[in-house]
Amino acid sequence: MTERSLTFTLNGQPREAKVDPRVHLGDFLRHSLGLTGTHIGCEHGVCGACTVIVDGSPVRSCLMLAVQIDDCTVETVESLGKPGDLSPLQQAFAANHGLQCGFCTPGMLMTLEAFLRTTPAPTEEDVRIAISGNICRCTGYQGIVQATLDTASTKANRT
Amino acid sequence: MSGRFFGAAVTRVEDARLLTGTGHYVDDIELPGMLHAAFVRASFAHGRIRSIDKRDALAMPGVVAIYTMDDFADIAQGPMPPMAPHPLLKTPITYHPLSDTEVRHVGEAIAIVLADSRANAEDAAAAVILDVEYLPTVSDVALAHEANSPTAHSQHASNIAATMKAGFGDCARIFAKADHVLTEQFDIHRGGCHAMECRGVVANIDLLTDALTISTSSQSPYMVRRHLAAYLDRDENGIRVMTPDVGGGFGPKANVYAEEFAVALSTIKIRRPVKWIEDRQEHFVATTQQRGQIWSIDVAFDNNGRMRAIRGHCIHDNGAYAPYGLILPATAIASFPGPYALEALDLTVDVVLTNLVPTSPVRGACRPNVAFLLERLADRIARHLGMDRQDVRQRSFVKAEQMPYTTGLKARDGSPISYDSGDYTGALNLVLDKIAAKDFEARRKESKQRGKLRGLGIASCVEDTGIGPFEGASIRVTPAGKVIVATGASSQGQGHRTAFAQIAADALGVELEDVTVETADTAKFPLGISTIASRIAVTAGSSVQLAAHKVRAKAITFASHQLEVDEHDLELEGGAVRVKGIADMKIKLSEIARALAGSTGVPLPGNMEPDLAATAYFNSNALTFAYGANACEVEVDPETGDVRVVRYVVVHDCGKLINPLIVDGQIRGGVVHGIGNALFERMIYDEQGQPLTTTYGDYFLPMASEMPPIEIHHMETPSPRNPIGVKGAGEGGTIPAAACVISAVEDALGPNGPFIPVHPISPQQVVQWLKATR
Numbered sequence: 001m002t003e004r005s006l007t008f009t010l011n012g013q014p015r016e017a018k019v020d021p022r023v024h025l026g027d028f029l030r031h032s033l034g035l036t037g038t039h040i041g042c043e044h045g046v047c048g049a050c051t052v053i054v055d056g057s058p059v060r061s062c063l064m065l066a067v068q069i070d071d072c073t074v075e076t077v078e079s080l081g082k083p084g085d086l087s088p089l090q091q092a093f094a095a096n097h098g099l100q101c102g103f104c105t106p107g108m109l110m111t112l113e114a115f116l117r118t119t120p121a122p123t124e125e126d127v128r129i130a131i132s133g134n135i136c137r138c139t140g141y142q143g144i145v146q147a148t149l150d151t152a153s154t155k156a157n158r159t
Numbered sequence: 160m161s162g163r164f165f166g167a168a169v170t171r172v173e174d175a176r177l178l179t180g181t182g183h184y185v186d187d188i189e190l191p192g193m194l195h196a197a198f199v200r201a202s203f204a205h206g207r208i209r210s211i212d213k214r215d216a217l218a219m220p221g222v223v224a225i226y227t228m229d230d231f232a233d234i235a236q237g238p239m240p241p242m243a244p245h246p247l248l249k250t251p252i253t254y255h256p257l258s259d260t261e262v263r264h265v266g267e268a269i270a271i272v273l274a275d276s277r278a279n280a281e282d283a284a285a286a287v288i289l290d291v292e293y294l295p296t297v298s299d300v301a302l303a304h305e306a307n308s309p310t311a312h313s314q315h316a317s318n319i320a321a322t323m324k325a326g327f328g329d330c331a332r333i334f335a336k337a338d339h340v341l342t343e344q345f346d347i348h349r350g351g352c353h354a355m356e357c358r359g360v361v362a363n364i365d366l367l368t369d370a371l372t373i374s375t376s377s378q379s380p381y382m383v384r385r386h387l388a389a390y391l392d393r394d395e396n397g398i399r400v401m402t403p404d405v406g407g408g409f410g411p412k413a414n415v416y417a418e419e420f421a422v423a424l425s426t427i428k429i430r431r432p433v434k435w436i437e438d439r440q441e442h443f444v445a446t447t448q449q450r451g452q453i454w455s456i457d458v459a460f461d462n463n464g465r466m467r468a469i470r471g472h473c474i475h476d477n478g479a480y481a482p483y484g485l486i487l488p489a490t491a492i493a494s495f496p497g498p499y500a501l502e503a504l505d506l507t508v509d510v511v512l513t514n515l516v517p518t519s520p521v522r523g524a525c526r527p528n529v530a531f532l533l534e535r536l537a538d539r540i541a542r543h544l545g546m547d548r549q550d551v552r553q554r555s556f557v558k559a560e561q562m563p564y565t566t567g568l569k570a571r572d573g574s575p576i577s578y579d580s581g582d583y584t585g586a587l588n589l590v591l592d593k594i595a596a597k598d599f600e601a602r603r604k605e606s607k608q609r610g611k612l613r614g615l616g617i618a619s620c621v622e623d624t625g626i627g628p629f630e631g632a633s634i635r636v637t638p639a640g641k642v643i644v645a646t647g648a649s650s651q652g653q654g655h656r657t658a659f660a661q662i663a664a665d666a667l668g669v670e671l672e673d674v675t676v677e678t679a680d681t682a683k684f685p686l687g688i689s690t691i692a693s694r695i696a697v698t699a700g701s702s703v704q705l706a707a708h709k710v711r712a713k714a715i716t717f718a719s720h721q722l723e724v725d726e727h728d729l730e731l732e733g734g735a736v737r738v739k740g741i742a743d744m745k746i747k748l749s750e751i752a753r754a755l756a757g758s759t760g761v762p763l764p765g766n767m768e769p770d771l772a773a774t775a776y777f778n779s780n781a782l783t784f785a786y787g788a789n790a791c792e793v794e795v796d797p798e799t800g801d802v803r804v805v806r807y808v809v810v811h812d813c814g815k816l817i818n819p820l821i822v823d824g825q826i827r828g829g830v831v832h833g834i835g836n837a838l839f840e841r842m843i844y845d846e847q848g849q850p851l852t853t854t855y856g857d858y859f860l861p862m863a864s865e866m867p868p869i870e871i872h873h874m875e876t877p878s879p880r881n882p883i884g885v886k887g888a889g890e891g892g893t894i895p896a897a898a899c900v901i902s903a904v905e906d907a908l909g910p911n912g913p914f915i916p917v918h919p920i921s922p923q924q925v926v927q928w929l930k931a932t933r
């Protein structure tokens with residue numbers, strides 16, 4: 001298959017790459033670009049583990065072809081904080097035990113990152129609905145929900 | 160047992176990596192020259208393969224090799240060794256790494272394709288042509304149990320692979336004289352584990368030594384090494400197995416799988432690294448499942464609601480193979496009599512083969528099944544006698560003052576099983592108090608005004624935890640003063656690194672960040688069993704404590720020589736051994752480690768053994784019993800049959816808590832798993848053994864939008880059976896949860912509603928049941 005050339009912005013950096021048209025965005029990020037923070041949990045578009053932000057919206061990278069990000073802005077979990085310098089949401093996840101095995105976590109974080117940008121003061125129910133497309137088998141969700149509410153209220157208090 | 164860290168809700172040392180996308184899971188491994196594997200799997204449930212035509216597939220782009228079982232004949236052959244041999248299984252019923260000729264369930268692996276990419280491997284797998292003689296299929300366990308059923312294995316005369324019996328007391332006498340006897344049939348459905356990370360294996364071979372290195376998403380890396388070594392007729396020394404970060408386990412990843420063997424064999428054959436990552440569709444058809452059982456139960460009880468004896472027969476769906484021996488039916492038996500002080504018990508379990516994916520423990524193994532039976536029976540008795548549900552329980556429970564309580568059943572080694580400690584009545588009273596059961600009727604009325612039927616459910620459980628034989632740990636202080644803990648216990652998200660670091664840091668007087676915990680790498684620690692059955696805090700946690708105390712003693716001996724101070728006057732704090740009360744009279748652990756690492760020609764003080772290090776194993780010879788009482792409230796929509804769990808309260812006792820944050824996380828996740836079993840998770844097959852629910856669009860997992868907040872209260876009765884006083888906590892959330900939710904639904908349907916002996920229940924069923932009450 002002939003490869004296609006792409007230009008896009010990835011985690012703030014302009015990038016160019018060639019990609020086989022059949023490769024989905026998740027595999028492209030993981031295996032072509034080595035950004036293995038994005039996880040693949042089902043490839044059916046249901047579990048949400050593969051969620052990244054494209055042009056500001058959360059998308060399932062298993063349901064989007066890599067060629068579709070031409071001219072787009074892509075954000076992955078690697079764009080958030082680093083160990084030792086976690087983002088507020090990441091810190092709140094740790095403080096509230098919002099992760100166990102960590103497999104769903106990058107997708108949860110990116111879904112909630114996009115959500116909090118548009119919904120800075122959510123209710124508990126808002127948060128639960130926001131992640132109703134992300135499966136976590138470990139935590140029972142409560143720590144994730146609380147982490148999100150804490151992040152929102154800390155931010156509200158600061159501004 | 161308590162200290163600066165033990166018992167504290169410290170945040171996890173694992174989190175920073177996992178939150179920033181820098182975790183390292185098996186699919187993140189890339190090796191030079193690595194090939195990608197895809198399996199040719201059966202699309203039919205039972206058949207004999209006449210021939211396999213791989214010519215077209217071999218000619219496809221990127222394909223390097225396609226192997227069937229015959230291709231491995233020069234390396235190894237025959238069925239895989241059983242993980243847990245049992246005398247009742249005369250011939251082990253295990254897979255071949257790739258099917259030999261007879262295929263016995265949809266999804267069984269027949270051939271492995273190696274290619275330069277996963278996509279090319281999958282394309283070629285689809286082009287392999289099978290010539291198959293189809294055989295009669297049996298997918299329904301009740302039919303499989305009948306004498307004239309087709310057999311799941313064509314060479315067997317019957318599907319009953321084994322019949323297990325156990326009991327105690329004189330059932331016949333008690334039933335003959337009991338005030339009341341009831342009989343009920345229970346049908347518990349099959350579901351899956353659904354770790355968010357599917358399985359996966361990467362195997363590599365050292366071209367000079369032939370040594371194998373295997374990274375696998377497993378709960379039992381040491382079992383993979385042991386059984387693979389036996390199968391290949393190699394020494395274990397030539398096989399290194401390790402687990403990278405594992406994205407959840409929940410039981411099924413404790414098996415040693417055919418795919419692990421097939422990938423290892425392929426690597427030996429092709430002499431290149433090979434990676435296989437299970438996709439979600441494969442997970443539905445090739446990873447073990449659990450809970451399918453049909454029970455017929457008689458219960459004898461007296462006029463005041465005291466449960467006296469149970470007689471039960473179970474048809475246990477074992478699927479097409481028994482890779483894990485009879486572990487599930489044995490666990491079912493061992494889960495009786497739960498919290499109830501029965502005078503007699505008489506159980507028979509028929510282990511039945513079907514043409515479905517094999518079953519093996521999923522979170523709780525058969526304990527949730529038995530909790531469902533016992534708790535549903537307690538509700539049933541209450542209804543029969545017109546009594547309160549809690550009164551039946553409290554009259555039937557083992558009492559706190561009866562501890563240690565000998566149940567009447569025998570452990571695997573023939574010793575009597577005894578509950579070590581616990582207060583079941585206290586736990587139930589507490590949970591009813593916390594959920595404010597006495598005001599429930601007001602809430603029921605309030606829901607009614609909104610058109611909803613509200614119900615209150617209760618369920619108790621006892622859980623055997625910390626099963627032996629052992630886990631171990633070694634602890635070493637490096638010359639830089641860092642503490643390295645290595646253990647054979649593998650982790651799938653339970654926060655072991657944090658919990659073990661807490662234990663070691665307390666014993667050695669260092670900070671948490673000074674401790675590094677390495678888990679489950681056969682090159683770093685020699686032995687391990689499995690992370691299963693809520694056993695790691697007890698077994699590995701205790702071994703970390705024992706090893707840390709040995710290192711501590713050694714450091715003190717050294718310091719006593721150097722400082723010329725009596726050992727009793729020394730303590731470990733701030734990374735040093737110091738004289739009690741004299742802050743600056745001390746020697747740093749790093750200095751001791753350096754001294755004990757040796758210098759040419761300099762003898763060690765007191766002729767001590769070199770290295771500031773020690774290894775210890777904790778032999779867990781007696782189970783320790785955690786327990787809990789749950790209560791929940793549901794709202795049922797009478798129009799749609801939708802059931803919402805609106806409140807859920809847990810009272811749990813797992814002895815001393817190493818880290819309350821982690822324990823609560825285990826319980827919450829466990830409860831949600833049980834709610835899934837009660838209301839959502841249903842693995843459906845047609846009569847031909849075809850799975851009909853192989854995506855999360857068809858098989859429903861609990862989502863955040865449907866789950867309630869879960870409130871947890873701990874009772875802390877230290878276990879007398881291990882040095883740190885802990886009991887397991889990994890499954891205690893799941894075990895009573897389905898029973899609790901169904902109890903609440905039944906309560907919501909009212910006194911004219913049916914007795915509910917099944918799960919999961921569906922909205923359609925709820926609507927039907929409500930219709931019948933009108």
Ligand code: FES
Binds near residue numbers: 041
């Ligand atoms: S992997 Fe994309 S939604 Fe599951």
Ligand code: FES
Binds near residue numbers: 105137406
């Ligand atoms: S933390 Fe394991 S799936 Fe969410």
